[in-house]
Amino acid sequence: MIRTLTQSEWDDLSAWIDGELPDVRADEVAARVADDSAWQQAHRQLQDLDAALDAWEAPAPQVDLAERIIAEARTQRQPAKIIRLAIPLTAAAAAIVLIAVGVATLEQTTGPETTPDKPIAAGPPAAAKPPVDETIPETFVVQGVDVFTVTPAPADDLHTRADAITGGSLCEALGGSQSTEERWAQLSGEQQDNARQQAMAFLRMDPDEQQTLLDDYAKAVAEDPEARQAWQQRSRWLKVVIDSFTAQEKQALRDASPAERARLIIRRRQQLRKQGDLD
Amino acid sequence: MRLMLAFQAGNAAAFDRLVERNVKTVHALVYRFLREASMLDDITQEVFLRVYRYAPRYQPSAKFSTWLYRITANLCFNVMRSRKKRRAASLDAMGDDDSHREVPDPSQPSPQADLDAEERRRLAVEAVNRLPENQRLAIVLNKFHDLSYEDIAETMETTTMAVKSLLSRARANLRDDLQRQLKTD
Incomplete structure (x- = not known):
């Protein structure tokens, strides 16, 4: 009497037939199939099954089906054109939101002129701080997006922009003329979560990476005069602020939590404004 | 993927080529997965109309083929769910007639x-x-x-x-x- 393979053996035999086992295990299975009658019987069963299904033909589509589909598609509204840039737009969009979140958060919670300027502490970071970013209210993100969204809107209505955000970038989704807050309110919960995640992912990056992304984004939008001008206006302060940090201060930024990092950037902006070094 | 990116960038002819290249594949998948011969062309057409509408969502980090298969599979799952609901309603009306169960064809x-x-x-x-x-x-x-x-x-x-x-x-x-x-x- 030939024994039946165990579930695990059957799983491996099935994967072996598909060429999906790691080499070492594949060799072991091959040896079993060569020597063991239980494995040989199971292998024959799978081969018979495979042979029976080989003959299962699918009918060919009607010759004009492709033509009809294309004609029907022509009657649909043209989807939004996506402008792909040389850098990941999602990351670039996050870059824009990043600071925006920080700005909005701090200006909401402290007001722009009420927080005393403090020097950035150098040295090792304090104990790990709890990840506060996921709890940032969406209104803060909205305010930030209003300030920093720069990509020209390729879409012709909110619906299409909202589509874009699920697989594209925040900029593509929110780059229109309608009030950003209204547009944000019309996004689905999933889309809003996606936008927040983009912002949070950026906040967790190393400041040098953030700056590189911002620079790359600036280069990317440089191909479009309007986008370039908008970007320059909106990002100039950030570049000035970042450039004002010493290497030691940048290290402190790097070690800070995202929320603290944003706070430090905003404080420095206020400081530079007071000094007249920034408009 | 190249065609899909071209379509995303506004090249309408790229969509035509996408359809021409993939219509047979989608048609065969729908046929084998759904076994709904009467709706085969309609479902195949709807897959490509979704590709058309969802084009802005496509990310080049994913293979176009797997994205296309996913759209097809999701649509087929929807059709099957609708079919089950209709069948359940029909069985309720008929008192669970055995002749509507999936059994081998006695003929x-x-x-x-x-x-x-x-x-x-x-x-x-x-x-x-x-x-x-x-x-x-x-x-x-x-x-x-x-x-x-x-x-x-x-x-x-x-x-x-x-x-x-x-x-x-x-x-x-x-x-x-x-x-x-x-x-x-």
């Missing part, structure tokens, strides 16, 4: 021990149609579309380990189903 010849190739094919196809939906999709993608476990996992939004298990269980079910049919003869 077809009975399975024989010495089945010829055509008979084996028919029994195997019937067995595939009785598989749970996710096992059926996995076996169709694996057997007829030559997708790797990784690509099947991406299409079905699951893991490669889950795909390995799905295919193994599908094959065990097919084997057992065929053996049962032979014994009942």
Whole structure:
């Protein structure tokens, strides 16, 4: 009497037939199939099954089906054109939101002129701080997006922009003329979560990476005069602020939590404004 | 992927070529997965209209083929759910008429021990149609579309380990189903 393979053996035999086992295990299975009658019987069963299904033909589509589909598609509204840039737009969009979140958060919670300027502490970071970013209210993100969204809107209505955000970038989704807050309110919960995640992912990056992304984004939008001008206006302060940090201060930024990092950037902006070094 | 990116960038002709290149593949997947011959062309058309509408969502980090398969599979799942609801409503109205259950067609010849190739094919196809939906999709993608476990996992939004298990269980079910049919003869 030939024994039946165990579930695990059957799983491996099935994967072996598909060429999906790691080499070492594949060799072991091959040896079993060569020597063991239980494995040989199971292998024959799978081969018979495979042979029976080989003959299962699918009918060919009607010759004009492709033509009809294309004609029907022509009657649909043209989807939004996506402008792909040389850098990941999602990351670039996050870059824009990043600071925006920080700005909005701090200006909401402290007001722009009420927080005393403090020097950035150098040295090792304090104990790990709890990840506060996921709890940032969406209104803060909205305010930030209003300030920093720069990509020209390729879409012709909110619906299409909202589509874009699920697989594209925040900029593509929110780059229109309608009030950003209204547009944000019309996004689905999933889309809003996606936008927040983009912002949070950026906040967790190393400041040098953030700056590189911002620079790359600036280069990317440089191909479009309007986008370039908008970007320059909106990002100039950030570049000035970042450039004002010493290497030691940048290290402190790097070690800070995202929320603290944003706070430090905003404080420095206020400081530079007071000094007249920034408009 | 190149055609899809071109279409995203506004090249309408790229969509035409996408359809022409993939219509046979989508048509075959719908046929084997859904077995809904009367709606085959309509469902195939709807897949490509979704590609058209969802184009802004496509990210080049994913293979276009697996994205297309996913759209097709999701649409087929929707159709199957609707079909089940209709069937349930119909059975309620008719008092659970046995003639509407998925059983082998009695007009077809009975399975024989010495089945010829055509008979084996028919029994195997019937067995595939009785598989749970996710096992059926996995076996169709694996057997007829030559997708790797990784690509099947991406299409079905699951893991490669889950795909390995799905295919193994599908094959065990097919084997057992065929053996049962032979014994009942």
